[in-house]
Amino acid sequence: MKKTVFFLIALIITSTFNFYGQKTLHKKSKFRTQNSELKIEPTYWWTGMNNPTLQVMIYGKDVANSEVSINNPGVSIAEKKLTDNPNYLFLYLNIEDAKAGTFKIELKNGRKKKIVKYELKERIPNSANRESFSEKDNVYLIMPDRFVNGNPLNDNVKGYVQGADRSSLDFRQGGDIEGMIQKIPYLADLGITALWTTPLLENKADAYSYHHYSCSDYYKIDPRLGTNDDYLRLSKIARQYGIKLIIDIVPNHCGSGHWWMQDIPAKDWFNTWNSFTPSNYRMTAWTDPHRSEADLKRLTKGWFSNTQPDFNLSNKLVFDYLTQAYIFWIERAEIAGIRVDTYPYNDIQVASNFVQTIRNEYPKMNVVGECWVKTPAEIAYYQSGNNNKDGFDSRLQSVMDFVLKDKLSEVFNEKEGWETGTAKFYNHFAQDFVYPNTDLIMNFVDNHDIDRYSTSVKGDVKKYKMGLAILVASRGYPQIYYGTEIMLDGIPGDYQGHRFTFPGGWKDDKRDAFT
Template sequence: MKRTFVLMTLLALLGLQHTVSASIIKKVAPSFWWADMKNPELQILLYGDNISSSDVSISSKDILLKDVVKQENPNYLILYMDLSEAAPQTFQITLKQGKKQTVVPYEIKQRKAAASKVEGFNAGDVLYLIMPDRFANGNPSNDVVPGMLEAKVDRNDPFARHGGDLAGIENNLDYLSNLGVTAIWLNPIQENDMKEGSYHGYAITDYYQVDRRLGSNEEFCKLVEQAHSKGMKVVMDMIFNHCGSENYLFKDMPSKDWFNFKGNYTQTSYKTASVQDIHASDYERKIAVDGWFTESMPDLNQRNRHVASYLIQSSIWWIEYAGINGIRQDTHPYADFDMMSQWCKAVTDEYPDFNIVGETWLNSNVLVSFWQKDSKLAAPRNSNLRTVMDFPLMEQMNKAFDEETTDWNGGLYRLYDYLTQDLVYADPMNLLVFLDNHDTSRFYLNEEATQNTERYKQALVFLLTTRGIPQIYYGTEILMAADKANGDGLLRCDFPGGWKNDPRNCFNEANRTPQQNEAFAYMQKLLQWRKGNEIIAKGGLKHFAPNKGIYVYERKYGNKSITVLMNGTDKTQTLDLAPYKEVLPATSAHDVLTDENINLDKDLTLPGRGILILEF
């Protein structure tokens, strides 16, 4: 008897599950937690064969087992615990069925010092968006993992896995730091054990596990640590609206109300404007929000309190565990508004400076503004979502730099006109601004065509000097090109040089074309200048309607300012500077782009598509 007790104790200390002819626990989510969190409640989801009839007890004296919730499916138990008085410890959860029992050791860890003081991303940052499978392959040994459903790598197939991984990103952190980005946003890295199309990551099959073909949980923590050591933040992509159909929570549902339409595939309309449409029918709202994104992505029911707790905890677990600086939430308006609001508040209550950006793919600034924290349009409800994605501005930018600007329409007037409407936003500085991403045509459409590099340069200057938080899609710095009409897979091409036998390594200056090096150097100059620049990070925006096709705007913080002048025509234009004296506080200024001193006495001549960034 004494030997049995010693053996049980030893197994518990080793973190192993001990059973006495009882059911095997297949999943414990989360697998551990922390003491001294601001929210003392912990939900533990247990999954194993026929465990719901168990009597549950815990060995800890300072943890309160508040509730044991059974589901329709006998293979689940959901435990709610109060950790208000809990010290760091490992305790035992005992499931007893008659004379049979299962003992599950559970660890409450000590929080790291200042864990709640995570620094979130903000308008002083530039996010560099990476699809991990397509960026660089640092560890070919994890390309194929035995037992996973998509078991091949085929770089000739744009919809197959290509083998990029976390090690590949880590190997190129110096490249990114040298370029001047201050944060990396990774498309989803959590397990996507799907039969096909798993490369993009948006069909999660385990919310607590890094996909093994990308690396391990420990490797992700190391990547975050290394990025931080080089002055870069890390933003993690998350998906609460849906999961993958191979997720155990769907294949063996705790209950049918874990998923919308009781787990039966019902296609969404994608018309999420119905959420804030005052004229929308109940049917339109329901089918938009509760409908499934695709058949392989079952729609989670966030109105189920257990689902809500599961999702909220999963995000807090990654922040605490890996030390990430932000989350980009996929398909934000497709999920339940109230639950998503609760989630945003729970995260920022725990980590006050942390930032979340929601994917708000809507076709007007009015619709997008509804989703931002403190929006008057959503009142009295509040999304608590600090940052939203400015898709309408992306559309305007993809047209503006191709057109001739007049003083009343087209070209740069589009940008002026759009920004005059910023009063709809509760906080224009907390908008994510971008030229393209993994779901849109690349800004540079055809790398083989002769494109006007001035278009690229004007777009970058505007992106990196206007209000908001800029995001750059990987490869933009070397003019990677793709049109969405040719399929999403091609929008997510491999970065040349990310694989050992690539014919060209564009991480290396010597292997880039002269045009690519010109583009890289131009972006690098802007990014390095922008880094730590409080005028851009915190300054106000003042602009003038285009005159002779020239758009003029100022960013000002305290007694420092920069003024941008951009010629939206192909002709040389001479501008009388008298109307602009309020944003030209001196008779000369330093031009960031050329490092020359510019005389501002009376008139200023700008060549066709010319740009000045004047520092005062």
Template sequence: MRKLITLVLFTICGVASGQIERVEPPNWWVGMQQTELEVLVYGDNISDLVPEFSGNITIKKVVKTENPNYLFVTVDTYGISPGIQTLSLKKGRRTIDSFDYEFKARRENSEQRKGFDSSDVIYLIMPDRFANGNASNDSTPETIEKANRDHQGGRHGGDIQGIIDHLDYIHELGATTLWSTPLTLDNEKVYSYHGYASSDLYLIDPRYGSNEDFAKLSSELHKRNMKHIMDFVPNHWGISHWLIQDLPSKDWIHYWEGGENGFKRSNYIQTTQFDPNASKIDAKGCMDGWFDYTMPDMNESNPMVINYLVQNAIWWIESGDLDGIRVDTYPYNDKQGITEWVTRVMEEYPNFNIMGETFMHDTAHIAYWQKDSKVGAIQGFNSNLPTVMDFPLHDILLQVFHEDEQNWSDGFYRVYDHLTKDFLYPNINNLLIKMGNHDVNRINQEFEGDLDKYKLALTLLLTLRGIPQIYYGDEIGMLGDKSKGDGDIRRDFPGGWPGDEHNAFTNDGRTVAQNKYYDFTKKLLNWRKGQPAVHFGKTLHFSPVKNIYVYFRYLPNDPDETVMVVLNNSDKDQKINLERFSEGMQGFNKGWEIISGAEYELHQTLEISAKSGLIFELR
């Protein structure tokens, strides 16, 4: 096992010709739906050697690339038993080197694992900024950038153990699913904490912990009946990735002639992926351009690249016992290549869930990327991607609560109008909805610390269709201004480091203001856990009048499961006539209001305070 870890960590210097330096995937499992496994074998000048597996494992194909340091060995795993087999490299009858390769037994019903869905609330964290549970790994000998908490864009020391230490906090808050930004090795010289420039797709960054720690995080989440989403980055890897430093062949990345080291920055025009009027040069400039100088763009039109990514995703799902994957910068990937990737992963795990980051601002553009989209079908395209992100709703949330007066096209009419486009989505439950994330201004910065606006926004978010996601620290009113640098929107969670002045993980450690945010968030999140009408129900909404928005979430076959939401976005106390909403109230005349815990008589009129919301379970 020690040899395996060494091989995966770093390329060994000074090895003899023909010696195995690295094998990927480092192990595999028996009983997989996809029985062919392509094993990457890397070592100095090994292409003239002949691979051989013990245990009567059939080698179906051996591919040599233009780089003699690689062999890609495809084996048939059908019917083999768990155990360790020997992979040998031979020259004639002589064995030059060998490697113990383990085929493991899968977890029971692994292929039927249930992914996250609209019954969940996702809690998104930046692990380097959440909590430091193991100060001994803040800096490591084998990684370049060392910890410096005084540097906004530097490593601060948060890690997997810090997350595990505070899972009870997340659970008690009411979130059901954890999504962490990437944890695999990012060994760039600076600004490596974000993790989106991976140096090794099979290794957890030692400053976060180990692969075993990652699996333990899943285990601890599952003990609490929570789920684990991994952030996966297929579009670009880090310039320091061992494979980028010694490419199997030039066509593994999009190499631009004339650019330094093949670099040309993406034009970031994602619409070229489907724009019928787009020029070829613009489309190529988006899809093939590098995301940044330190992030070479992977060539996913190369079948070997896609196969590598498919196997890597499956390897993490099995070894990390995952419940979902979030895919970074989804529309920048090669469209056909990423479709093959998501299709093959979902074939292996039909009840799994994968969401793509569709950072676009038009509903039709985002709907294009969802599985079975009629928008995509116009061009004969089906992404097979289950979940997309409703970024237009996020855009609206940044505006609507500043608009005290409703005119024809603003105030709550923006939300109402946005939901009228839901017909574009084949599955509106599989929309990720959010108020913020690690790339944009914090929502409480946008609201200038106005608690009432936060309460309105959260009430809306947690009662709409889709899968709500909240960003760590929003629940305590944390601020962050992107214009001051990404580090400002990725601040350290107070109390995550020994010696912090306040510990916002505890009731006594939070300030009075922080507790007001926390208590409201906790009440709503824990209430939402038991609301099937909110999870999977239909929506009936009424056009806003005087900036009051009323809508119902209901199960058509179970009228007793009906939730009524009343939101007053104006700066005035108001009274509404309930007769207008009789279609949604269905004869109910009482409602238990979940925020106050009071029972209301719902007859002719209802009073609602300025900048506030009411959520009723109808009775």
């Protein structure tokens, strides 16, 4: 995700918080589960998964001191893992021979005993082999808060600071899952065959919560967008219209509003510094043979922003927790594809393992990665199957063509010349020899992080149409950002300016572009 100069300055001057520091001490827990019960994640799981081992995180006061036992045929404790925080307990359960149903986990601490009931559901037959997106698809990208307000009753939810407020694009607008469901027929009429939504998980931030890239609960759809069941309903209805659903996953960071931040699971759960240190956003460090290791460390361990704590995925507990969380949603919502946010901001070897761990459960699932680099050779480095000198394989079947996006913004605004104008398209596509599979390159003219294409061509309809013609006719497959089909306007160089609401998505809109 592109950083503006203003944003970088804001990060540098931001006040530091104690959880940035290397010597962070665990706070006295302020988190309380409902009815003072233990918090268990995943909330449930399935039998018949490829990986027979399940990590179960249990959170509660001094739970690490408990003796744990399970008396159930087919379920056994393979390992009990503790951290330096006594309020967390991680169990690794062997469920290879387990049958669907509920079993009991007994926690005994002195004279006190608690029984936790845990459910294993039966996996849907052939779930592992679901069809994924491919070069045959037309992908439509929606930022749900900005598309359609289908359920005004969830605009403001008790316990959440931000509710819908259309006085400024800095605030939530009220779009939701119900709104997307209502417009599935519209998308089908456009010829859309795959739907990528920006994240839907809870984002309990005090500001800019609408984008949902700062998760605060990995097992809960944000109630201002809908419910867990709504997500499944979206998937099922979309599939009835021949549209696959793509999940946006964020392995690099969570949000500072996550309940963990009240009682961090372990001192090495996040990458920490003596004071707040943002990433340098220099993704070329991975392919630069002359790179400084300090640059690489700053890229991967610096925080994406001051409100997005950076995960230490080298910690196996973190790695297992997050991979399971996303597998949960793929299984729960019958997801058909994956988009990985900020892939090179992670240790890419760990990120590769992260993706492969998920694909072990869904071997036919395609994954597209956001690798925002500026040459075809660098982009190709991140496509799985590339013959990289260092032997690295990203496990990303698909990559996003950020270079073509730049050319589309330049070509029609300059005079024809030997290296200018449409010659740039020729020179760009001539570099396709660096890719192992050009069919699985995602092409786009705009998205939620960059200027609307309408502003790139300064509102010129003829230039706009030529750009879209290149988009849909190029090798690979197109990604169309909501509103691009109606030449939706924007404000250049401004995040919120890329994210206008879709006309007709709100009852009081003067224009309805859906009709």
